[in-house]
């Protein structure tokens with residue numbers, strides 16, 4: 001399957017690396033900034049022009065932000081073959097907006113995909129919303145590609161932005177938490193290299209695996225770690241004093257409100 005990727009920013013280049021890891025080597029990439037192509041290995045330089053990419057791809061992933069999407073669609077649609085599925089990662093758009101720019105009654109299958117950055121190692125959990133009629137064959141191709149890049153979840157297109165605000169943001173939150181724990185370890189006196197990112201991230205992974213295996217509620221795990229009057233509850237008390245749960249809830253809620261804001265600004 002020939003896969004075209006347009007927009008090689010954060011998620012477009014992660015998609016590219018995930019595809020290579022999953023063994024998809026027939027990739028065509030385009031970005032309005034040609035220097036971004038140079039950072040990718042194994043790219044056949046010939047079809048780097050937008051028109052060539054559109055004509056020669058069996059499926060096109062569009063990974064640009066919502067304020068760039070209308071212009072891009074206008075540029076590319078004349079060159080896209082009739083039945084080529086368009087997979088959009090863009091957040092802050094809705095069905096009515098899309099219908100204005102890619103009439104959904106046309107034969108291009110239009111699909112919203114909401115991956116997370118873990119797609120770069122083919123471990124994304126991706127939401128998929130089909131916006132119009134997709135042939136069985138095209139659906140099979142799309143799902144084969146997306147399951148090779150992690151797990152998938154069929155979602156309604158009305159919840160794409162909520163899905164992005166929560167699930168696509170999680171790696172960023174974990175990144176903050178992990179780097180703060182490394183700072184904490186240094187503050188306590190460990191050398192930065194000793195309990196490296198690797199050790200702390202392994203413990204995070206092992207904890208999550210244990211939670212998944214035992215099906216224990218996270219609050220139960222927290223209680224199991226806290227001995228009465230012990231050292232962990234001392235730290236947890238500090239977190240609760242600073243309303244960490246409220247901060248987390250508000251952070252995700254603000255992301256969701258922002259996705260609504262950018263939609264109304266279109």
Ligand SMILES: NC(=O)c1ccc[n+]([C@@H]2O[C@H](COP(=O)([O-])OP(=O)(O)OC[C@H]3O[C@@H](n4cnc5c(N)ncnc54)[C@H](OP(=O)(O)O)[C@@H]3O)[C@@H](O)[C@H]2O)c1
Nearest residue numbers: 007008009010011031032063064065068072089090091168
């Ligand atoms: N990052 C994530 O983890 C993630 C996850 C799920 C969904 N999303 C959504 O995916 C979309 C893209 O996010 P991102 O983080 O990848 O943004 P980004 O880093 O800004 O990447 C977008 C890329 O597309 C390029 N571009 C813009 N217009 C173009 C055009 N007409 N032709 C070719 N290339 C064009 C941009 O070039 P310039 O640098 O010149 O602007 C940039 O390189 C957003 O709507 C975001 O919400 C992101």
